Amino acid sequence: MTALLIALLLFGASAVGSLIFAQRGRWPTFLGAGGLILGSLCGIIPATQVALGAPPQSLRIAWDVPYGSLYLHLDALAAFFLVPIFLLCAVAALYGAEYLEEYRGKKALAPSWFFMNVLAASMVVVVLAHNAVLFLMAWEAMALSSFFLVTFEDEKESTRRAGWIYLVASHIGAAFLLALFVLLGRHGSLDFDHFDSSAGAGVLFLLALVGFGTKAGFVPLHVWLPEAHPAAPSHVSAVMSAVMIKTGIYGLLRILTFLGPAQAWWGWTLCVVGLTSGVLGVLLALAQHDLKRLLAYSSVENIGIVALGLGVGIVGLSAGAPFVAVAGFAGALLHVLNHALFKGLLFLDAGNVAHATHTREIDHLGGLIRRMPGTGVTFLIGAAAISGLPPLNGFVSEFLIYLAGFKGAAALDASSSSVPMLAAIAGFALIGGLAVACFTKAFGIAFLGHPRTEHAAQAHEVEFAMLAPGFILAAGCVLMGLFGCYVVRSMGPLISNVTHLPPIQVAQALANAAGSVAEVGFLGAMLIGLVVVLSLARAAALARRRVATAVTWDCGYARPASRMQYTASSFAQPLTETFAMLLRTRKVVTAPRGLFPQHAEFHTRTDDPYQRYLFRPVFHAVGRGMASLRPLQQGKVQFYVLYIAITLLALLLWQLA
Amino acid sequence: MISGSLFPLILAAALAPLMQSVIVRSKSVMAGRVGPPLLQPYRDVWKLARKGAVYSNATSWIFQMGPTIGLASLLVALTLLPFGGFAPLSAFSGDFVLIVYLMALGRFFTVVAALDTGSSFEGMGASREVTFAAFAEPAFFLALAALVRQTGYLSLNPVLAAVSTATWTHAAPTLGLTLAALIIVFLAENARIPVDDPTTHLELTMIHEVMVLDHSGPDFAMIEYGAALKMWLFATIIVSVAVPCHSGNRWLDTGAALLAILVLGVATGLLESSMARLRLLRVPQLLLVAIVLAALALAL
Numbered sequence: 001m002t003a004l005l006i007a008l009l010l011f012g013a014s015a016v017g018s019l020i021f022a023q024r025g026r027w028p029t030f031l032g033a034g035g036l037i038l039g040s041l042c043g044i045i046p047a048t049q050v051a052l053g054a055p056p057q058s059l060r061i062a063w064d065v066p067y068g069s070l071y072l073h074l075d076a077l078a079a080f081f082l083v084p085i086f087l088l089c090a091v092a093a094l095y096g097a098e099y100l101e102e103y104r105g106k107k108a109l110a111p112s113w114f115f116m117n118v119l120a121a122s123m124v125v126v127v128l129a130h131n132a133v134l135f136l137m138a139w140e141a142m143a144l145s146s147f148f149l150v151t152f153e154d155e156k157e158s159t160r161r162a163g164w165i166y167l168v169a170s171h172i173g174a175a176f177l178l179a180l181f182v183l184l185g186r187h188g189s190l191d192f193d194h195f196d197s198s199a200g201a202g203v204l205f206l207l208a209l210v211g212f213g214t215k216a217g218f219v220p221l222h223v224w225l226p227e228a229h230p231a232a233p234s235h236v237s238a239v240m241s242a243v244m245i246k247t248g249i250y251g252l253l254r255i256l257t258f259l260g261p262a263q264a265w266w267g268w269t270l271c272v273v274g275l276t277s278g279v280l281g282v283l284l285a286l287a288q289h290d291l292k293r294l295l296a297y298s299s300v301e302n303i304g305i306v307a308l309g310l311g312v313g314i315v316g317l318s319a320g321a322p323f324v325a326v327a328g329f330a331g332a333l334l335h336v337l338n339h340a341l342f343k344g345l346l347f348l349d350a351g352n353v354a355h356a357t358h359t360r361e362i363d364h365l366g367g368l369i370r371r372m373p374g375t376g377v378t379f380l381i382g383a384a385a386i387s388g389l390p391p392l393n394g395f396v397s398e399f400l401i402y403l404a405g406f407k408g409a410a411a412l413d414a415s416s417s418s419v420p421m422l423a424a425i426a427g428f429a430l431i432g433g434l435a436v437a438c439f440t441k442a443f444g445i446a447f448l449g450h451p452r453t454e455h456a457a458q459a460h461e462v463e464f465a466m467l468a469p470g471f472i473l474a475a476g477c478v479l480m481g482l483f484g485c486y487v488v489r490s491m492g493p494l495i496s497n498v499t500h501l502p503p504i505q506v507a508q509a510l511a512n513a514a515g516s517v518a519e520v521g522f523l524g525a526m527l528i529g530l531v532v533v534l535s536l537a538r539a540a541a542l543a544r545r546r547v548a549t550a551v552t553w554d555c556g557y558a559r560p561a562s563r564m565q566y567t568a569s570s571f572a573q574p575l576t577e578t579f580a581m582l583l584r585t586r587k588v589v590t591a592p593r594g595l596f597p598q599h600a601e602f603h604t605r606t607d608d609p610y611q612r613y614l615f616r617p618v619f620h621a622v623g624r625g626m627a628s629l630r631p632l633q634q635g636k637v638q639f640y641v642l643y644i645a646i647t648l649l650a651l652l653l654w655q656l657a
Numbered sequence: 658m659i660s661g662s663l664f665p666l667i668l669a670a671a672l673a674p675l676m677q678s679v680i681v682r683s684k685s686v687m688a689g690r691v692g693p694p695l696l697q698p699y700r701d702v703w704k705l706a707r708k709g710a711v712y713s714n715a716t717s718w719i720f721q722m723g724p725t726i727g728l729a730s731l732l733v734a735l736t737l738l739p740f741g742g743f744a745p746l747s748a749f750s751g752d753f754v755l756i757v758y759l760m761a762l763g764r765f766f767t768v769v770a771a772l773d774t775g776s777s778f779e780g781m782g783a784s785r786e787v788t789f790a791a792f793a794e795p796a797f798f799l800a801l802a803a804l805v806r807q808t809g810y811l812s813l814n815p816v817l818a819a820v821s822t823a824t825w826t827h828a829a830p831t832l833g834l835t836l837a838a839l840i841i842v843f844l845a846e847n848a849r850i851p852v853d854d855p856t857t858h859l860e861l862t863m864i865h866e867v868m869v870l871d872h873s874g875p876d877f878a879m880i881e882y883g884a885a886l887k888m889w890l891f892a893t894i895i896v897s898v899a900v901p902c903h904s905g906n907r908w909l910d911t912g913a914a915l916l917a918i919l920v921l922g923v924a925t926g927l928l929e930s931s932m933a934r935l936r937l938l939r940v941p942q943l944l945l946v947a948i949v950l951a952a953l954a955l956a957l
Contacts, residue, residue: 366775369717380719380769389762390755399758403751403811409955410805422802422955426948429798432758433791436765440787444772450715512750519749523733527759530729531722538725538875545709545874552713552776553870555860566772566780574788578941 001057001074004128007043007086008121010035015117022110029097029104032113036093036120043124044086050079052490058130067190068133076494077257078127080333081250084340085127085243087476089120091469095348096235098465099355112152112233118145119239126247132181132190139177142247143170146240150232162224162231169224173214177251180207184258192258201259205266208255209273216248218307219277220610222300226284229296230360234351237292241299242344246336249306253498256314261500264318264417270311271420275427277304280582282434286441287576287583287606289568291350291360294442295343298386301431302339306332309401312424313499316408319417322501324408326509329495330488331400337487338385338393338480345382345473349375352466353446356459362568364453365446371459376447378470383439385477388432391524393480396517400488402428403513434575441571450562482525485518569604576606584609661744661814665893669735672915673889674698674882676922680849683926698885702878710874715775723770724872724879727763731886734759738893739814741911742903750811753801757794760846760887764790767880771868778860782867785937789852789864792944793845799951800838804898806955807831817897825901834954836898841947843891845940847884850929852940862934892918 014035018028050056056075063070074082096116100109118141125138147170151163183204184195197204214221225245229237256262281300288294313328352375353368354360369376385392405428408421451457461467480487488510496506554560576583583606590601632643678695685692694700712720734756736746768786771779805811807828808819825832845852848865860867869880893914902913935943 367715369719384762384765387761387765388758389765390758395755395758399751399754402754406751406754406802406805406811409802410809410811418806422799422952425802426795426799426952429757429795430791432761433787433794436761436768437787437791440765440768440772440783444769444783448717448719448769448773449775516749516751519747519752520755523736523747523755526736527729527733530732531726534725534729534879535722538721538879541706541875542710547709548711549714550711552715552774552779554776555778560776562775564777565775566777566784571772571780571784574784574937575791578788 001046001059001072003046004043004072004074004124005059007039008124010039010042011117011121011124014039015114015121018110018113018117022108026104028110028113029100032110032117033093033097036113036117037090039117039120040086040090040093044083044090046074047079047082047086050074050076051083051494053493063134065133067131067185068137069131069191070134071131071191072125072128073130073192074128076497077250077253080491080494081127081243081246081336082124084246084337085120085123088239088243088340088344089123091344091348091472092116092235092239095238095351095466095469096233098463099233099235099351102355107152112149115145115148116236116239119149119244123244123247127250130192132185132192136174136177136181139174139247142244143167143174146228146236146244149236150228150240152233152236153231156231159231162227166224166228169214169221173211173221176207176211176214180204180211180255183207184255192254195258197259202263202265204255204259205263205269208252209269212248212251212255213273214248216245216252216307217277217300217303218273219280219300219304220614222277222281222303223608223611223615225300226288226293226296226608229299229347230290230292234292234347234354237295238344238347238351241296241347242340245299245303246340249303249310249332249336252310257498257500262314262317264315267311267314267316267318268420270307270314271424272311274304274306274308274311275423277301278308278431279304279427279434282431282438283575283579283583284606284608286434286438286572287585287604289362291353291362291365291442291446292347293360294362294438295346295350298435298438299339299343301435302335302343302386305398305401305428305431306335306339308332308424308428309335309397309404312401312404312408312421315417315420316404316412317499317501319408319412321408321411321417322505323509323512324404324411324421325499325501326495326506327400327404327407327513329498330491330510330513331397331402331404333491333494334400334484334487335394335397338397338477341393341473341476341480342382342385345378345470345477346386348466348470348473349379349382352462352470353459355462355466357455359453359455362442362445365456366449366452366562366565367447367456368451368459369447371451371456372447372461374461374467375470378467378474379447380443381474381477383443385481387435387439389436390520391478391481391527393477393484396481396484396488396520398428398432399517399520400513403516437572437575441568445566445568445571449565452562452565452567482521485514485521488514488517576604582609584612661739661746661748663746664743665738665740665745666732666735668740668911669738669886669889669893670732673885674702676888676892676918677885679919679922680926680929683923684930687927687930698881702882705873705878705881706875708874710876713774713776713871716770716773716871719766720770720773720871721876723766723773724876724883726766728879728883728886730759730763731883731890735886735890737813738890739817739897740893741914742818742907743911744814748812748814753813753816756813756890757797760890761790761794763883763887767868770872774871776871778867779870781861782864785864786868789845789940789944792941792948793842796838796944796947796951797842797846799948799955800835800842803831803835803951803954807835813894817894817901818903820898820901821903822901828957831954831957832898834950834957836895838947838951838954839891839895839898841943841950843888843895844925844928845944845947846891847888849925851932851935851943854934857934862937889918892921896921
C-alpha cells in the first residue's frame with residue numbers, strides 16, 4: 001500500500017509541479033511526464049504482486065466528509081485493473097513528452113500535464129476506493145480531467161463539440177451511479193463492506209449496467225467514444241481507450257460482487273449488450289475513413305467482447321456450470337488486459353501517422369510501411385492482435401470465451417441456457433470475421449501500396465521516443481500470446497472473488513483452461529519457428545536465382561497510378577452495403593455525364609446512427625421543452641421577488657393543509 | 658505436448674494436391690477432354706519452387722511474408738487434424754477454434770499482401786475474400802457447435818471419433834444439416850463453384866485467384882500448395898462426419914476415408930461441371946443458408 005500511496009503522491013506532486021513551473025520551457029514536460037513514469041513504476045510493483053496472488057491490503061483513514069472515509073482496498077480485482085493503468089500511463093507519458101513538443105510555444109503544455117497526472121491518480125483511486133463517496137469523487141475527477149485533456153485543441157469547433165458530448169454522456173452515467181450508490185447504502189454506511197443488496201438486486205444491476213456502461217461504451221451509450229477519442233491528442237486517446245473506459249467494466253464487476261447470487265437474466269442481458277456492441281462496433285469501425293474514429297469504434301467492439309464473456313460467465317454461473325463461468329470470466333478479464341495492450345499500441349501508432357502526415361484520412365495515406373518501418377511493423381502486430389489472430393494475445397482471451405461458449409453448448413444440454421452460448425459462438429465468429437476485414441483495411445490501405453497523396457509520400461519515421469512505447473506494447477502482445485497460460489493460472493483469487501465460487505473449483509477449471517491456453521502458446525511458438533524456417537529456406541532459394549522488379553500486374557495496363565488503387569471505402573463497400581440497414585451510410589454522388597464527362601464525385605459518410613436517430617431527437621425535444629420555461633427568466637428583480645412570494649405562500653398553504 | 662501420430666500430417670502433405678487433380682480430372686471427363694495428368698499439381702508446385710521471382714515495385718516485405726505465413730499457419734493447423742482413426746499430433750479442448758483462427762491468420766496475410774501491390778483488381782479480390790469469410794466463419798463455427806453438442810466433446814479428435822453409424826441412426830437430421838452447412842463452407846473457403854471459379858480468365862470476376870496475381874516463383878508455390886492443404890483440411894472434416902468408419906482397424910478406416918475424399922473430389926468436379934458461378938451478390942445469401950442450416954441442426 002505504501003508504494004501505491006507514493007505513486008499517488010508522485011502523480012499529485014508532478015501535477016502541481018508542472019503548473020508551478022509552467023513558464024519554464026521544458027520543465028512542465030519533464031516534471032509531468034517524469035512524475036507520471038516514476039509514479040507508475042512505483043505503483044505497478046504492488047499491483048502486480050497482488051494480481052499474482054499476494055494477500056489483499058487496505059488502508060483506512062477517517063474523513064470529515066459526511067458518509068465518506070478514505071478507505072482504499074487493494075484486492076485481486078483492483079490489482080488486475082491497476083496493472084494496465086500504470087503500464088499505459090507510463091508509456092503514454094513517454095510518448096506524450098515527444099508528441100506534445102510540436103505544440104510547444106503554440107499552446108500551454110502545463111495544463112495538459114496537470115490533467116494527465118490528475119487522470120492517472122483518479123483512475124488509481126477509482127479502482128482502489130472502497131467507499132462510495134470517495135469512489136464518486138474520483139470518478140468525477142476522472143471525467144473532468146479527461147474532458148480537459150480531450151479539449152486540448154479547443155480552437156477547433158469539432159473538438160469543442162466532442163468535449164461537450166463527452167461531458168454530457170459522463171454526467172448522465174454518473175447520475176445513474178449516484179442513484180445506485182444511494183440505494184446500496186440506504187442503511188447508513190457508504191463503505192463497500194457494508195452495502196446492503198437484500199432487496200432489488202435486479203434494479204441495482206440495471207443501474208450499474210447503464211451507469212458504468214456509459215463509461216465503458218456499451219451500444220447505444222457509446223456515442224461519446226467516436227467523438228472524444230479522435231479529438232484528443234493520441235497519447236490521451238490511448239490512455240482513455242485502453243484503460244479509462246475499462247473502469248466501467250471494473251465498476252460493473254465490483255457491483256456484481258455485492259449483489260449476491262447472479263441471476264440468469266443478467267447474463268442474458270450482458271450477452272445481448274455484448275453482441276450488439278460487438279457487431280455494431282465493428283461494422284461502424286469498418287465504415288469509417290478516419291483512422292482514429294475507426295479505432296474508437298473498434299473499442300466499442302472490444303468492450304462488447306468483454307461484456308459477452310461476462311454474460312456467458314454469468315449464465316454459466318447461474319446454470320451451475322463452473323467451467324463455463326470460470327472460462328467466461330477469465331476470457332473477459334484477460335481481454336480487458338489484452339485490449340489495453342493492443343488498443344494503446346494502435347492509438348499511439350495512429351498518432352505517429354497523424355504526426356508524420358498531418359492527416360488521419362485512411363484514403364489519403366498509403367505506402368507508409370516503407371517510410372515508417374517501425375510504426376508499420378508495430379501497427380501490423382496490433383492489427384493482427386486485435387483481429388484475434390494467433391499467436392498474439394487477442395486470440396488467447398477470445399479463445400477462452402469460445403471455450404466457455406462451446407463447453408456451455410455441450411454441457412447445458414436440455415436447458416435454455418445453451419441459447420446464449422450458441423448465439424455467443426455465432427456472433428463471436430461474425431465479429432471475428434468483420435474485425436479481420438476492418439483491420440486488413442486499416443493496415444492495408446494506410447501502410448501498403450503506393451502513397452495516395454503528397455502528404456503520405458513525404459512522411460518520415462517519428463523520433464525514437466514515440467516509437468519505443470509502441471515496441472513495448474507490441475512485445476506485450478506477443479508475450480501474452482505465447483505465455484498467456486501463466487496469467488490464466490494466476491487468476492484464481494480474482495475469479496473466485498468475482499464469482500463467489502469455491503477456490504478449489506475455480507483452480508481446477510482454470511487449470512483445465514490454462515492447459516488449453518498452454519497448448520495454444522506452444523503451437524504459436526511452433527508457428528513462429530515454422531515461419532522463420534520457411535522464410536530462411538525461401539531466401540536461400542531465391543539468393544541464387546534471378547529476382548526482378550516490375551510494375552504491378554494490372555491486366556495488361558502498363559502505367560498504373562497511385563489513384564487507381566483500391567480505396568478504404570471501396571474495400572469495405574460489399575460489407576457496408578450488406579449491412580446498410582444498420583449503418584445508414586449517406587452517399588453524395590455526382591455521376592459523370594455526357595460523352596466527355598468533366599466532373600464526378602463520390603463521397604460517403606457514416607455518422608453514428610444512434611446519435612443521429614436516437615439521441616439527437618431526444619435531446620432536441622428536451623431542449624425545446626426546456627426552452628418553454630424561458631419566459632420565467634425575465635431578468636427583472638420584481639419577477640424574482642414575486643417567485644419568492646409565491647413559493648412562500650405555497651409552502652404556507654401546504655403547511656396549513 | 659506432442660501425443661498423437663505424425664501420420665495424418667504426412668498424409669495431408671503428400672496427398673493434398675492429388676485431391677485437386679481429382680477434381681480437375683472429373684471436370685475434364687465431364688467436358689469430354691482427357692485432362693492433365695494426375696500428378697500435374699505436384700509438377701506445378703515443383704516447377705514454381707525452382708523458379709526465380711518477380712516483385713512489383715509497389716510491394717514491401719509484407720508481400721513476401723504473406724505466402725510464408727499462409728503456408729506455415731496451415732501446416733500448424735494440420736497438426737490438429739485427425740485422420741481415419743489416427744490421432745493428430747496435438748489435441749486439446751477448443752483446438753478447432755485454433756484451426757479456424759489459424760486459417761484466418763493465413764487469410765489476413767493473403768489479403769494484406771494483395772493490398773500491398775496497389776492493384777485495384779487485387780484489392781477487389783481481397784475485399785470479396787474478407788466479406789465472404791465474415792459469413793463463412795459463423796456457419797463453420799455453428800456447424801462445429803452442432804457436432805460438439807451432439808458428441809459432448811470439446812476437441813476435434815474425440816468429436817470426430819464419436820461420430821459413428823449409431824450417431825447417424827439416432828440423429829440423422831442434425832448430422833445431415835451440419836454436413837450440408839460444412840459442404841457450403843468447404844466450397845466457399847476453397848474458392849470453388851458456385852462461389853468462385855478457379856479457372857476463369859477474367860480477373861474482374863475472381864476472388865481467390867485474383868488476390869495472388871502478382872506472386873511468382875517459390876511464393877506462388879507456397880500459395881498453391883497451401884490451397885491444396887486447406888482443401889484437404891475441410892475435406893477431412895466433412896468425410897469424417899459423412900463416412901464415420903470405425904472398424905477397429907485404423908488402416909482400414911484410413912482407406913475408407915481416402916476413398917471418401919476421392920468421392921468428394923469427384924462430386925465437387927461434377928458440381929462444378931453442372932452449374933455456373935453465382936453472382937457475387939448472391940454469395941452472402943448462400944452462406945446465410947449455411948448459417949441457417951447449422952442453426953437448424955442445433956435446434957433439432
